[in-house]
Amino acid sequence: MARHPSGGSEDGTGVNLQYSGEEKIAVGPGVVWAFVTDPGKVGRCMPEVKEVAVQDQTHVDAVVQVAVGPVRGKFKLKVELLPDASGRRIDMKISGGGFGSAVDMTAGADVVDAGDGTTLLKWSGQAIARGPVAAVGGRVLDAQAKKLIEQAFANVRRELSAPMVDQA
Amino acid sequence: MIPAAFEYVRAHSIDEAIAHLQQHGGDARVLAGGQSLIPAMRFRLARPAVLVDINSVRDLSYLRASDGVLEIGATSRDSDVERAGWIGDRRWSLIHDVSRVVADPVVRQMGTVVGSLCHNDPSGDWTTAALASRAEVVVRGKAGARTVPIDEFLVDSFTTAVGEGEMAVAARFPKPDDRTAGSYQKIERKVGDFATAAAAVQISLNADGTVRAAGIALSAAGPCALRVDEAERLLVGREPRDETIRAAADAASRRSAPQADLRGGVDYKKHLAGVLVARGLRQALARLGARA
Amino acid sequence: MSTEPKPGGSLGVAMKRKEDPRFIQGKGRYVDDISLPGMLHLAIVRSPYPHAGITSIDISEAMRVPGVRAVITGKDLEAAGLGWLPTFHGFDKQMVLAIGKVLFQYQEVAAVFAESRGAAADGAEAVHVEYAPLPVVTDPFAARTDQVILRPDREKKTNHIYHWEVGDKDATARALRTSPRRISQRIWFQRCHPAPLEPCGCVAQFDAMGRLQFYVTSQAPHVYRTALAIVTGIAEDKIHVISPDIGGGFGNKVPVYPGYVCAIVGALKLGRPVKWIESRTENLTSTGFARDYHMDVEIGATDDGRMTALHVATTADHGAFDAAADPTKYPAGMFGIVTGSYDVPAAHAEVDAYFTNKAPGGIAYRCSFRVTEASYAIERAMDILADELRMDPVEVRRKNFVRKDQFPYQSRLGFTYDSGDYQKALDVALEKIGYKELLKEQTAKRLRGELMGIGFSTFTEVVGAGPSKHFDILGIKMFDSAEIRIHPTGAGIVRTGTKSQGQGHETTWAQIVAEELGLDPQNIMVEEGDTDTAPYGLGTYASRSTPVAGGAIAMAARRVREKAKKVAAHLLEVGEADVEWQDYKFQVKGVPAKSVTMKEVAFAAYTNMSQNEPGLEASYYYDPPNMTFPSGCYVAVVDVDRETGEVKVRRFLAVDDCGIIINPLIVEGQIHGGLTEGFAIAFMQEIQYDSDGNNLNTNFTDYLLPTSLETPHWETAKVTTPSPHHPIGAKGVGESPNVGSPAAFVNAVIDALSPLGVRHLDMPITRDKVWRAIRAAEAKTALA
CATH class of the missing domain: 3.30.365.10 (Aldehyde oxidase/xanthine dehydrogenase, molybdopterin binding domain)
Incomplete structure (x- = not known):
């Protein structure tokens, strides 16, 4: 579930987008931490992901399919994971290209022990979109970006809650 | 800008168009007026592999008022509606108002009503009017035709109930009775701009002057055109007095969920939603010769 | 002085514009109407980042796009000594294609040459540029603090470009201090853009003789020619600049743009004509x-x-x-x-x-x-x-x-x-x-x-x-010029150093000549914009054409009249001193019945000029006082x-x-x-630019031109x-x-x-x- 705040700066420019939300995950924080610091697993949680290529321990490239009405195409994302030494917070830098545009996102998630064997994943993010996608699609961008980010974190929850063959 | 390469086919019948759409699925787009699709293609945001041109399908070009329904074919232009001989009748005042403010006079020569509904732009005018007047869309696919009420047809921004391999062939507006009038109130920065805020209102009165039915919808107030059922309920069964109108307007303002952009802030647009619903109701009532 | 037109005169006459029939019938000839055999198309790759270092530019995929013939970057231009071009103000220079870093969103980064417009656009999409974003400065008051230096290429490491002032600082400050009443207000004139209906563009070709034929949307073709000679090193007689019909300038078509230089370089290197026509977005986001x-x-x-x-x-x-x-x-x-x-x-x-x-x-x-x-x-x-x-x-x-x-x-x-x-x-x-x-x-x-x-x-x-003692562009004084030639049958042609982009020169200049010489303005042809034939001028902008070129035309016409007077004297069989110009005719002083028209004089100038110089033409270079x-x-x-x-x-x-x-x-x-x-x-x-440096008004949905429907x-x-x-x-x-x-x-x-x-x-x-x-x-x- 995501809370949707102002959706832009005071004068309503709309290309600087901020989101936040929370996912309740039915496994312990240690399992969640292992998941969100794994580039391959994070890459595969991107919505409509078509290709995932892990570059190293903290870098993964992904290609996602975007389809909003007539606008359809692929967006290339480069994800960098920045886990905090405390083991309780992970930051992410995501830069994407496609449709002659550039999207830069920073996101962060706090892995919080709910005390009952479950975990609260509190996340927030900020996106800056540039180019035709922002200029022409600005009116739709906010809602779509919000959807994609919500979906990504929901996918994390789903992956972790579903019974998995190996949970190491 | 220059669009990406695409294939072009011209259909001469509805069946032929559907066959093409079936064959190419999500890679194909229907081309009618092209007034939204072509700009998206020129910015390379839309890259259909195949354009299926339906402008030569004569069976789609009609405006038919009969059996209590106004049926508009998929290739009927905005300007056809604007210039129809019967459009001056008060019962059609909502649709008449819309037909005069969609985009600009040049775009209206090519743009289509059905195309507008299928495009489902959050700031569109026809979608909003369709909600207020309880319209339906006829969708044809390989298996035949189905009629979808507008509330279900409009799914999300730029997304409708038309599936892959299907095509909308007509829009149906119920014919209002002679105690019905409407109004479309649109604020735009200039002719041709998307609405800063807009409200569609259609109101039917009983013989005793109370409201029998009300349709109230907002444009540019969320991901899709938005029907404000709370506002409608506040009016039905009551005399349309000033307090009632203001209550309906306030409900619309509260329900409105616009985005801030260069046209204005969220608070301004929500305020406008209320102002325009109130003005629309007053104008519709004035057209009915009733006093608020 | 009366504002009513004189009978027989052309001044003050509301005649319809001679150039309009071709414009309203779609028969104008604009740069994009020009198509030369073997012509390539140029598309420019632009930066989505407002301030960033360029880490790498990968053109390999672009080169594999069918129809693409070449891709050049700032490094290639730098090697050819064309990395930077001087700005018209002369105190600064600007990158043609980005070198090392980009400084504004939509700045030019690479140029793609291809067989068709579509292939060029496909090629541009396939150029992959890696950027390293730098802090963005969009507020001039923030720029003033010099916390982020934007132009390390300049000698002084500061964002301050210049300080200019005029008037009496001390007297004014004193007067303000002692005034009984005072107001003070910050008044901002926002950034806007003229958005001419026709965007900028050019066609560049080196002909069989190695001459550069340069068709371009320029409000100042002669200045372009001189500037190109200086920047490229090509001799000025080997450069031919032609501004054909221009669909609106409004100052937007005065600067020399990177696209022009890339087109010329491409034409030279590839040995084929190159056309560049920018899109509306490019016009709104990167031009003046x-x-x-x-x-x-x-x-x-x-x-x-x-x-x-x-x-x-x-x-x-x-x-x-x-x-x-x-x-x-x-x-x-x-x-x-x-x-x-x-x-x-x-x-x-x-x-x-x-x-x-x-x-x-x-x-x-x-x-x-x-x-x-x-x-x-x-x-x-x-x-x-x-x-x-x-x-x-x-x-x-x-x-x-x-x-x-x-x-x-x-x-x-x-x-x-x-x-x-x-x-x-x-x-x-x-x-x-x-x-x-x-x-x-x-x-x-x-x-x-x-x-x-x-x-x-x-x-x-x-x-x-403006007056030469004060004004120059790149050192060239801001005079203007006119050349008038009258033909045997009383028609004529006037050429000037200005260039209309819709101001109606083909009519106005004809009216001035017609008024001074008593001829029919419909038969005075006006030619501008071709540097091979037009006399040197500084172009059309800032309302300078009528004050300066208009002055030159009137003075040139008066010189023509002086020459014509000699032939008129011969026709009237009197001495030159006994001839006067009255009611648009040459007549013998005091004997109005004895007169000849300019038309008759024109014919005689070619057929019966006696001892006078044959022909009937004059030119004038006017330095306004x-x-x-x-x-x-x-x-x-x-x-x-x-x-x-x-x-x-x-x-x-x-x-x-x-x-x-x-x-x-x-x-x-x-x-x-x-x-x-x-x-x-x-x-x-x-x-508008947001605080991240994104341009928010990149097309006519967001940059608004009023229509006739809401214009008062x-x-x-x-x-x-x-x-x-x-x-x-x-x-x-x-x-x-x-x-x-x-x-x-x-x-x-x-x-x-x-x-x-x-x-x-x-x-x-x-x-x-x-x-x-x-x-x-x-x-x-x-x-x-």
Whole structure:
């Protein structure tokens, strides 16, 4: 579930987008931490992901399919994971290209022990979109970006809650 | 800008168009007026592999008022509606108002009503009017035709109930009775701009002057055109007095969920939603010769 | 001097434009109509980042796109010595293609040459550039702190470009300090863009003789030729610049753009013609913008409204390069006109310019070299002064006008105004707009809480650059020229160094020649824009054509008349001294019956010239003795909807004084066009960058051009004070309506909102802005 705040700066420019939300995950924080610091697993949680290529321990490239009405195409994302030494917070830098545009996102998630064997994943993010996608699609961008980010974190929850063959 | 390469086919019948759409699925787009699709293609945001041109399908070009329904074919232009001989009748005042403010006079020569509904732009005018007047869309696919009420047809921004391999062939507006009038109130920065805020209102009165039915919808107030059922309920069964109108307007303002952009802030647009619903109701009532 | 056309004359005749039939039938010949055999198409790769280092440019995928023939980057150009080109102002240079880093969003990064436009666009998409983002500076006040240095390539590591000032700093500061009344206001003229209907473009070809044929949308073809010779090293006689029909310039087509240089380089390297036509987005985001002046205005006054001093300190946002096309000694153009129509005893104006991460430019959109900014500042400030003194803005203006008997008037900021009658223009305006009745209506409306406003703008501007002792572009003095040749059958051709982009030169110049020589303007052909045939000129912008080239044409025509007189004397069988030019004929002095027409003389010049030089032609290079000073009084009447913030312009009256009018119809066209632009600027136009450096107005959905449906109906009238130094007494008019109107609109809106305590709003006056101002004022009243 995501809370949707102002959706832009005071004068309503709309290309600087901020989101936040929370996912309740039915496994312990240690399992969640292992998941969100794994580039391959994070890459595969991107919505409509078509290709995932892990570059190293903290870098993964992904290609996602975007389809909003007539606008359809692929967006290339480069994800960098920045886990905090405390083991309780992970930051992410995501830069994407496609449709002659550039999207830069920073996101962060706090892995919080709910005390009952479950975990609260509190996340927030900020996106800056540039180019035709922002200029022409600005009116739709906010809602779509919000959807994609919500979906990504929901996918994390789903992956972790579903019974998995190996949970190491 | 220059669009990406695409294939072009011209259909001469509805069946032929559907066959093409079936064959190419999500890679194909229907081309009618092209007034939204072509700009998206020129910015390379839309890259259909195949354009299926339906402008030569004569069976789609009609405006038919009969059996209590106004049926508009998929290739009927905005300007056809604007210039129809019967459009001056008060019962059609909502649709008449819309037909005069969609985009600009040049775009209206090519743009289509059905195309507008299928495009489902959050700031569109026809979608909003369709909600207020309880319209339906006829969708044809390989298996035949189905009629979808507008509330279900409009799914999300730029997304409708038309599936892959299907095509909308007509829009149906119920014919209002002679105690019905409407109004479309649109604020735009200039002719041709998307609405800063807009409200569609259609109101039917009983013989005793109370409201029998009300349709109230907002444009540019969320991901899709938005029907404000709370506002409608506040009016039905009551005399349309000033307090009632203001209550309906306030409900619309509260329900409105616009985005801030260069046209204005969220608070301004929500305020406008209320102002325009109130003005629309007053104008519709004035057209009915009733006093608020 | 009468403004009615003389019988048989061409001056003051409202003839329809000779060039229009081809334009309205789609038979014009624009750069994009030119197609040469073997022509390649150029598409430019642009940066989505406003400030970033370039880590790498990968062209391999682009080179594999079918139809792509070559891709070049800044490094390639640098190797050829063409990495940078000098800006017209001469103090700076700009990158052709980015070298090392990018400095504004949409800056040019790579050039793709392909067989078709589509292939070029496909190729551009396939060029992959890696950027390393750097901190972004979009606020000139932040740039001023030098926390982020944008131009490490420059000698001085600062974002401050220059400081310029004029006037008496100490006297003005003293006068302000001791004035009984003072107002001070920051007035911002927002960044906007002229958006000509035809974007910029060119076709470059090296012909079989190695000559560069360069078709280009240029308002100044000769200057381009000289600049290209200097930059490329190609001899100037081997460069042929041709500006064909141009679909609107408005200053946007004065600078030399990177696309032009890339096209020329491509044509040279690939041995094939290259065409480059930019898209609307490219035009709006990378070509010469206009304005962006933050002006701190202070006025000192006596209690009864006499101005004692004026001080203006401006912070100018120039974008990433100083590409403001100003004359060399005037980095802030003609900003010194900021004393406007007023006799101010002490004045001081200063401008500090800064780099920011935005597109370069600043001089465009009928600005007359910063006159629009200056005029807006003083006209807005006069209303603020009136508000402070609780005086009628009309009376404050009247009290301070330069009087008719003071002309030629020497302003404290260095201009010598040639002529004007400001009181008369104001009186005409007040009468035609029905000022007394409007004031009564306004009083009644205010009692009912209705918002109605009346706004004035009594402006004086300065055009006609300009006298050689003050003005030059890249060192070339700003004269202009004309060459006239009359044919045996009485038709003729005139060529000048100007270049029309819609101003109607093909008609106006013909009328001047026809008037001076008693010929039919329909048979005088006008040719401009081809550097092989036209005499050297500085081009058309800042309303300089009629004052300067118009002067050259009149003087050249008079030289033709002098030669013709000799042949006429021979035909009339009298001595030259006994011939006079009267009623458009040569006649024997005192014997009107004995006369010959110019047409007869023309024929004789080729068939029966006797001892005189055969033929009939002359040229003239005109160095104007001074600028000219058009003026006017504009009035706007508006009604504001409290609930929606909508402003309806109920009436707009423009009383203009542009000196002697050559063609009233063309002048009306110029005024209507300029007023429409002023309306757009006042209410709906802005090129905005957010704090991340994104350009928010990249196409006509977000950068608004008004349509005929919402543009107000323009009422016009004229007052005429001829320019005493101009050969025809003409002053020029193209810029005036854009110079004078924004203040009238804004003053009217502020007047409407003044009962609520609103004193100033920056343009564009959007509905959202008006509504917020009303709400804030209502909230304040509620608290009080």
